[in-house]
Amino acid sequence: MNHPNQARDNEILNKFKIEDALKITPNGYRFSLKFKRALWLASSKLCAYCGNEVENHKSMNVDHFVPKSKGGSEAFDNYVCSCSYCNLSKQAVDMDEFRIRMSISKSPLKGIINSAQLKQLTEIGVKLPFEIQKFHFEQVLEKGVVF
Template identity: 45%
Template sequence: MSITTAMLPADGRDNSRLVDITPDRVFKRTEKGFRFSLIFKRRLWEASFKRCAYCGDEIKGHGASHVDHVLPRSEGGSESIDNLACACAFCNSSKGAGSLADLRFKVALYKSPVGGIVTPSQALALIEAGTILPIDYVRPFYFECVAREGGGYVR
């Protein structure tokens, strides 16, 4: 699997907030293994302008943010900071181990007038049957908008 976008979430954030984060500060050892440290989550959240890299929704606090592997570990993705993105709970759980293209469709569906009425699998079945749904398939991710604007908060 390959990422089908020319830009990545790292292109749409203030990476200067992450330059002093070393690998030993990204993870914290717990009884159950490793998790992302709160220091790293806070810095990633701030670097991402306190917004989800994908849908652009405001994330109310770094504790509510999720860290997503852009290229999933199951597909060979690394723990590199460039492969990590700040995401809201919806986008992180919707993407799972899927691709950015799959998530783009799910976010476009969620943000459309039929979002919450039909599921992604129902929408795909309707589209395959020839139904035209009011979905903006080319809706850019938030990180793409930020990168195109040259950084900084975009809305």
């Protein structure tokens, strides 16, 4: 499976130690602005999922590509530059479920059916005006962009 960290400039992130990226707070932890800026720049200021430009590193969300609830780690290769919409949409679901959700949101089915309904309908053979979309990082990797 392709991974978003293959579609960014990881040399920018190699300057960091995990303790420099995470700041412990009374409510858990947060990512330092220096690290968020580096991840934002390493990702060409684009959301790894939708490819939309993220306005600045302060508004960027750091997403865990593999959610912590699914065994994802606190490691640089698991952190992804994400826009707010994608981060909120993804929540803690796996990539297949998120891909279906995002594909529905870009289709004529938006607001009509959800991913569970789509799966049920396709299982019984209903043809829908729907196409599975690729994430931005997958499109970048297909183009052969190498940092």
